Amino acid sequence: MGLVFLAALVGNFVRWATGTFSDQIVILLARRNGGVKKHKMRLWTLGFSMAYSLLGYFLYGWGVQTGAHQMTIAFGVGCMIAHQVSTCSIAMAYAMECFPGVFGEMVVILAMCSLLINFAFSYSVQPFINAAGYGWTFTFFGFSVFTSMVVAIPMIMYGKRRRFRCAPKYYRFINESRLE
Numbered sequence: 001m002g003l004v005f006l007a008a009l010v011g012n013f014v015r016w017a018t019g020t021f022s023d024q025i026v027i028l029l030a031r032r033n034g035g036v037k038k039h040k041m042r043l044w045t046l047g048f049s050m051a052y053s054l055l056g057y058f059l060y061g062w063g064v065q066t067g068a069h070q071m072t073i074a075f076g077v078g079c080m081i082a083h084q085v086s087t088c089s090i091a092m093a094y095a096m097e098c099f100p101g102v103f104g105e106m107v108v109i110l111a112m113c114s115l116l117i118n119f120a121f122s123y124s125v126q127p128f129i130n131a132a133g134y135g136w137t138f139t140f141f142g143f144s145v146f147t148s149m150v151v152a153i154p155m156i157m158y159g160k161r162r163r164f165r166c167a168p169k170y171y172r173f174i175n176e177s178r179l180e
Helices: 002-032 039-066 070-098 100-150 152-179
Strands: none
Touching: 002 039, 002 070, 039 070, 039 100, 039 152, 070 100, 100 152
C-alpha cells in the first residue's frame, strides 16, 4: 500500500509538465494577441487542474469505498497531487504578475489561507467519512475544489476592470511601504 504514494511523485511530475505547458500556452496566447501578454492568459491553464481535481478526488474516494484495484486509488492520489501543486503554481504566477509590488505579502497571506484550509479539511475529514463514506466525502471535496477554481471565469472576464478600480489603493500601499 505504501507504493501507492509513489503516485504522488508521478503527480508532481505531471504538475511540472502542466506548469511548463501553461507557460507555453501563455506564450502562444500572447503571440495570437499581437505579442501582448495579459495576466488573464495564465488563468486559462487552470482547466487542467480542474480536470485533475475532479478525476482525482472522485477516483480516490470511490476507489477506497468500493475496494477498487490499488491502481485506481494510486491514479486518484496522483491526480490530487497534480491538482494541488499545479493550482498553487498557477495562482502564485498570476498573483505575482498582477501585483508584483506586494508579492512577499501575498505569499504569506496565501500560505496562511492554505494552511487554514488544510487544517479545516484534515480536522473535518474523519467525521465526514464516518457519516458519509469515502466516496461522498471525496466527491464533496472534489466539487468544492472545482468550484473554487471556477472563480477564474469571472476573473478572466472582470479581473482587469477590478484591478484598475483597486489601483489607487495598491499604489498608495506600495508608496507607504517604501517610506517605512
